[in-house]
Amino acid sequence: MDKDSVNRPNIIGGSEVGVAISVDMDKNVVHQTNSLFWDTKGSDILGATSLPLYGAFVSEESCQLFGDVSGKKMLEIGCGSGQSLQYLGERNASELWGTDISENQIEKTRQHLTACGLSAQLICSPMEDKCGIPEDYFDFVYSVYAIGWTTDLEGTFCRIASYLKKDGVFIFSWSHPIHKCVAAEDNMLVFKKSYFDESWYSVSLGESTLTLSDRKLSTYINALSKAGFVIEQMLEQSDVEILQSCDDNNDFANKAKMLPVTFVIKARKL
Numbered sequence: 001m002d003k004d005s006v007n008r009p010n011i012i013g014g015s016e017v018g019v020a021i022s023v024d025m026d027k028n029v030v031h032q033t034n035s036l037f038w039d040t041k042g043s044d045i046l047g048a049t050s051l052p053l054y055g056a057f058v059s060e061e062s063c064q065l066f067g068d069v070s071g072k073k074m075l076e077i078g079c080g081s082g083q084s085l086q087y088l089g090e091r092n093a094s095e096l097w098g099t100d101i102s103e104n105q106i107e108k109t110r111q112h113l114t115a116c117g118l119s120a121q122l123i124c125s126p127m128e129d130k131c132g133i134p135e136d137y138f139d140f141v142y143s144v145y146a147i148g149w150t151t152d153l154e155g156t157f158c159r160i161a162s163y164l165k166k167d168g169v170f171i172f173s174w175s176h177p178i179h180k181c182v183a184a185e186d187n188m189l190v191f192k193k194s195y196f197d198e199s200w201y202s203v204s205l206g207e208s209t210l211t212l213s214d215r216k217l218s219t220y221i222n223a224l225s226k227a228g229f230v231i232e233q234m235l236e237q238s239d240v241e242i243l244q245s246c247d248d249n250n251d252f253a254n255k256a257k258m259l260p261v262t263f264v265i266k267a268r269k270l
């Protein structure tokens, strides 16, 4: 084991994977590592990350954060396979835009939307960077399990605020930081990592590597506030109906009955 390995659980998606290797955060290296992962593996490995699901056990169908999107201009950050854009396009959004760091994910979105008879403006770019997206333009900017990949949370939220019209809405979901600290072991949930540790680490999934950090909830909330957002709603609880439909032996669902595994925030640009 490398001298810098940190022997603690790494929970990516619903399951525990590998050992964390502490790394320094270098934006270019993180982008190179992560875009290679998404170019080759895609999001299939991580499970439920597209609308109507905000994560494995939270659905837009029951929480209705978007409301009626007909005639609205939508931008997705980290559009992945394009299924969330499809969901909103089929609900008569007037314009669909998507960005993603991975060329292959952008191509997947393009093909998926074309097959569904929809079209979108798609831009391959890291969410941190200026990339030609119009400002003061969108009614909604949203992101399902992509925001946490940013190397610059405050900068990304400021950029997102610039894309929105005044009173525009930003909705995003990500792994709940408590979920990232607690592992299932011998029929118990064991706290294995400091909630306060936001250091960067790499983790291997098969032959591929991902680099990330686990931010505290307060880090997200304070960054939203600094970027000029007011939070309208935050969800932490799993949908009881989805949990009840899961097998009794589903460890992820059993964990989700005890603690939040996903959080969703709906914020408005002031």
Ligand SMILES: C[S@@+](CC[C@H](N)C(=O)[O-])C[C@H]1O[C@@H](n2cnc3c(N)ncnc32)[C@H](O)[C@@H]1O
Pocket (backbone or CB within 6 Å): 034, 035, 038, 043, 046, 048, 049, 050, 077, 078, 079, 080, 081, 082, 083, 084, 099, 100, 101, 102, 105, 125, 126, 127, 128, 143, 144, 145, 146, 149, 150, 151
């Ligand atoms: C878990 S996937 C979710 C994608 C989408 N919600 C879906 O289900 O298809 C995360 C996405 O974020 C993208 N991503 C990772 N880092 C990024 C960055 N810095 N800027 C923009 N996109 C990024 C990945 O390429 C990937 O498509």
